[in-house]
Amino acid sequence: MTAANTLEHALPFFIHHQEISNVHLEAAEQLLGSEKPFTIFSLWDCSLADEKAGRLFQSILSCPSIVAIYLRDVPLGEGASAALAEVVGSTHLHSLHLEFCSLDPEKTKILAEAIKAHHAMVGRREEAEADADDSPIHVTKVRDMELRELNLSNNPIGDAGAEALAGALVGTQLSSIKLDDCDLGGAGVLSICQQIMKDPTQSKHLQALSLNHNKQIDAAGMSGIAALMRACPNLRLLSLVNCNITDTMLRMLKQPLKDHPSEIKIDLGANPITEAAFPALNEAISGAQRLRLVVVDHPRDDTKRLAIQAMLGTMATLVPFDKPTEPFPGLICEETESQN
Numbered sequence: 640m641t642a643a644n645t646l647e648h649a650l651p652f653f654i655h656h657q658e659i660s661n662v663h664l665e666a667a668e669q670l671l672g673s674e675k676p677f678t679i680f681s682l683w684d685c686s687l688a689d690e691k692a693g694r695l696f697q698s699i700l701s702c703p704s705i706v707a708i709y710l711r712d713v714p715l716g717e718g719a720s721a722a723l724a725e726v727v728g729s730t731h732l733h734s735l736h737l738e739f740c741s742l743d744p745e746k747t748k749i750l751a752e753a754i755k756a757h758h759a760m761v762g763r764r765e766e767a768e769a770d771a772d773d774s775p776i777h778v779t780k781v782r783d784m785e786l787r788e789l790n791l792s793n794n795p796i797g798d799a800g801a802e803a804l805a806g807a808l809v810g811t812q813l814s815s816i817k818l819d820d821c822d823l824g825g826a827g828v829l830s831i832c833q834q835i836m837k838d839p840t841q842s843k844h845l846q847a848l849s850l851n852h853n854k855q856i857d858a859a860g861m862s863g864i865a866a867l868m869r870a871c872p873n874l875r876l877l878s879l880v881n882c883n884i885t886d887t888m889l890r891m892l893k894q895p896l897k898d899h900p901s902e903i904k905i906d907l908g909a910n911p912i913t914e915a916a917f918p919a920l921n922e923a924i925s926g927a928q929r930l931r932l933v934v935v936d937h938p939r940d941d942t943k944r945l946a947i948q949a950m951l952g953t954m955a956t957l958v959p960f961d962k963p964t965e966p967f968p969g970l971i972c973e974e975t976e977s978q979n
Contacts, residue, residue, distance in 0.1 A: 649707070653681035664694050671702040681709040689718030696722040699730065706784075707734035714741040724749045728756030731784035739793045747791070747800030751807035754786065758811055761785045785812050792819035792849075801827030805834035812844040819878075820852035825860030828853070832863030836870040845871045849878040851906075861888040868895035868903075875901060881909040886916035896923040906934040914947065921950050 652670060654663055671677060680699055687695065692715070699705055708726070715723065720742070727735060727750065742750065761784060796804070801823055808831070816831075828850060835841050848867070850856065856864075861884065868874060889912055896905070912935060924933060933955040948955075 649678045650676055651679040651681055652677040652702075652705075653679070653683070654685055655681070655683040656685070658686040659688070659691055659695060661691075664691060664698075667695055667698045668701070671698045671705075675702075676704040677702050678704055679707045679709060680705050682711075682713045683709075684712040687713055687715070687719055689716040692716070692719030693722040696726045699726050703730070705730065706732055707736075708732060709734070709736045710740055711736070711738045713739075715746065716741075717746065720746040720749050724753035727753035729760065730757075731761070732757065732786050733784070734788040734790075735786060736788070736790040737794065738790060742791060742794035742796055742800070744797050744799035744803070747794070747796040748803040750791075751800075751803040754789075754804075754807040754811070755809075757786055758807075758809075762810070787813060787844075788815045788817075789813055790815075790817040791821060792817050793821070795822045796827075797822045798824050798827035798830070802830045805830040808834050808841055809838055811838075811841050813841060814844050815847040816845065817847075817849040818853070819849055822855070823850065823853040823860075824855035825857035825863075828856050828860035829863035832860075832867040836866060842867075842870045843873065846873050847876040847878075848874065849876070850882060851878050851880040852882070854881065854883045856882045856884070856888075858888055858891070861891050865891045865895045868892070868899055872900050874899070874903060876904050876906075878906040879910070880906050884910040884912060886913055889916045890919045893919050893923040897926040899927065904934070908934055910935075917947060917950055920955070921952065924952060924955055 652667070654667075657663060671680075680702075696719075699708070708723075710723075715737075723737075737750075764784075791804075794800075796818075801818070801821070818831075821827075835845060850864075856879075864877070864879070868877070884907060889907070889910075892905070896903075920933065920935075933951070935951075935955065
């Protein structure tokens, strides 16, 4: 059974809305050390002291069936970050979600090294399987155990953290990267995009990239995003909500959007895009090979809204300023279907 199928039949171990006590630690060690095939380890809104983090995260190592770690509203100190990094580097995780975990640039660097260790571990196992059996099935099974989803949203990782993270992407097969509200500027976005583009393995697998609420993305960052669209033929979802994208920056996406070979959804909501940029967007939409949807904000004036909608056509959707767009999915391998 692949990691993706394992998540479909998930058995979660979770502690939510608690201050982690010795009782919780003992329960975690007992349950995760049992023969129950837990697949998800989840902590939400928990207070976790560094001295207890190592013990709690080490308990994950006693449950090899876990393929997903979800942490939300769990502030991680340096000790907790190091303990978690050890787990990431030595387990076959499929999904790693660390939201609102107080990851700063230094802690992100620790995590980046753990992702490198994780990838190296998968590579060593792949080599061992290949030596034992020439069948490609073994290699496929090993690669199914590699990290595919990474969500570090709502952490102040900054450009320095993004640059460290970019270095950890070498040779990976991430299909979904979510870095919403991470204090990223143009330099951080550009470093991540450039690293993905340099790596044929990663650029082939990337299907979803979300950079919402990073308001410092500049023209350099947008040039990286435009180049990324050209380098990632299977990119299906690009979310750039509230990124302070201007008309000039939007025009950088015109040609990549027209040339992109895969069905794609782009969310550009809550950006200061004016009507002056819509002709270029309309040209890109009309020339796109397989555009699924472009989402932009619509003006409150009904007459103007209808005129803009007519200009953009049926493949673009105007969303009210005060209405949130649909949630960004995790892994979207089956989120869309071919519309040839």
